[in-house]
Amino acid sequence: MTDSAPWPAPTSAAPLAATVEVPGSKSLTNRFLVLAALAEAPGTLRGALRGRDTDLMADALRALGTTITEGDRPSTWEVVPGVFRGPARVECGLAGTVMRFVPAVAALADGPVHFDGDPGARLRPMAPVLEALRALGVRVSDGASLPFTVTGHGSVRGGTVDVDASASSQFVSGLLLAAARFDQGLTLRHVGPSLPSLPHIEMTVEVLRAAGVVVDDSRPGIWRVEHGPVRARDVRVEPDLSNAAPFLGAALVGGGTVRVPGWPEQTTQPGRLVPGLLERMGASVSVAGDVLSVTGSGEIHGIDVDLHAAGELTPTIAALAALADSPSRLRGIAHLRGHETDRLHALATEITRLGGRCEQTSDGLVITPRPLHAGTWETYHDHRMATAGALIGLRVPGVAVVDVATTAKTLPGFTGMWDAMLGGQR
Ligand SMILES: O=C(O)C1=C[C@@H](OP(=O)(O)O)[C@@H](O)[C@H](O)C1
Ligand SMILES: C=C(OP(=O)(O)O)C(=O)O
Numbered sequence: 001m002t003d004s005a006p007w008p009a010p011t012s013a014a015p016l017a018a019t020v021e022v023p024g025s026k027s028l029t030n031r032f033l034v035l036a037a038l039a040e041a042p043g044t045l046r047g048a049l050r051g052r053d054t055d056l057m058a059d060a061l062r063a064l065g066t067t068i069t070e071g072d073r074p075s076t077w078e079v080v081p082g083v084f085r086g087p088a089r090v091e092c093g094l095a096g097t098v099m100r101f102v103p104a105v106a107a108l109a110d111g112p113v114h115f116d117g118d119p120g121a122r123l124r125p126m127a128p129v130l131e132a133l134r135a136l137g138v139r140v141s142d143g144a145s146l147p148f149t150v151t152g153h154g155s156v157r158g159g160t161v162d163v164d165a166s167a168s169s170q171f172v173s174g175l176l177l178a179a180a181r182f183d184q185g186l187t188l189r190h191v192g193p194s195l196p197s198l199p200h201i202e203m204t205v206e207v208l209r210a211a212g213v214v215v216d217d218s219r220p221g222i223w224r225v226e227h228g229p230v231r232a233r234d235v236r237v238e239p240d241l242s243n244a245a246p247f248l249g250a251a252l253v254g255g256g257t258v259r260v261p262g263w264p265e266q267t268t269q270p271g272r273l274v275p276g277l278l279e280r281m282g283a284s285v286s287v288a289g290d291v292l293s294v295t296g297s298g299e300i301h302g303i304d305v306d307l308h309a310a311g312e313l314t315p316t317i318a319a320l321a322a323l324a325d326s327p328s329r330l331r332g333i334a335h336l337r338g339h340e341t342d343r344l345h346a347l348a349t350e351i352t353r354l355g356g357r358c359e360q361t362s363d364g365l366v367i368t369p370r371p372l373h374a375g376t377w378e379t380y381h382d383h384r385m386a387t388a389g390a391l392i393g394l395r396v397p398g399v400a401v402v403d404v405a406t407t408a409k410t411l412p413g414f415t416g417m418w419d420a421m422l423g424g425q426r
Contacts, residue, residue, distance in 0.1 A: 009393020086111025241271020374398025
């Protein structure tokens, strides 16, 4: 994958006039898959994302005994729950959702389930999930990161557990998703300094409730999931609003308008913050029915923003900030050092390589725009580094994005979508 020639990012020659259909949300697809596997009867996902992360999730659940088949189209998945069993092997790739959501499901299996992933996955924080499972009476091999083995005996006691989720909200989500199947349910208390990505935890609570699970989240930092059945559902997955961000951001860079249909009126996705962020950076935003339109003039303003709740938007905002007419400060995102790569280091290195100024702080980035020049944009196996490089290349001629295929993690066919967006130029 990394051997192919870097992708010459196209520049935009004229104002954009494009409508971009964005595939389903990674975060929702993988939550719905897990809940469908835990459910008491067969269910269906429609509009599911088919990307590396979601295919890995489907394969992981299949390995544990779930039957998952394609329906009338690739984005439809029929899920028939089975009895979870080991021995099994789970390949996590670089997917945080797979490595953090599946261990608690594997704990319900009878037999050993071995987890491993990409070399980069072995560097991602995992310890709080493994320690929590041990505290709940589950046998987990020694160690604090991938690879590891979870050896269940067909049930999990559950009860109360303290988790430091300051490095990732996924530690909380992963335990809550399976908790209704624990004998005593689960009370989870976050005990760390701060909790990132709260919208993603709200998303977990919302999908659990929609599946009939009783969740009490009335006390900040504490969640109670009652033992009980997980109802089977026929669900439609919203478009991935975080993946819409680079396309909508392109309207600011190239000028013109980009529209994304299917924009939900209400959503727990952190990408709901995208229109407001782009507005602050100079865009005008409108909604007609379910179509979100972002219009830019080509002028981009710097922004001072805390992205703690929506860290996955950082690469897009950082790319725009590098092209802005004033400095930006992105705060509250120290946990991005444990994402697909150390995103603060990666963004600072690549923006600097193109002649820009991007400094790391203890919890974020300070970006001072400077004229940028042609060069290579490394992506570090990070899908959002690749889309960030494409955004910069829209304005700066001669940007070559290394391993653009890494976008397949959540956005297969990205370069075709990007070209099609530019094909809509007036
Ligand atoms: O639960 C989820 O689906 C996610 C939670 C967030 O993780 P962190 O809390 O580790 O940032 C987010 O960045 C990631 O892209 C998806
Ligand atoms: C952090 C991300 O992914 P993951 O689900 O692998 O944590 C992301 O998609 O930005």
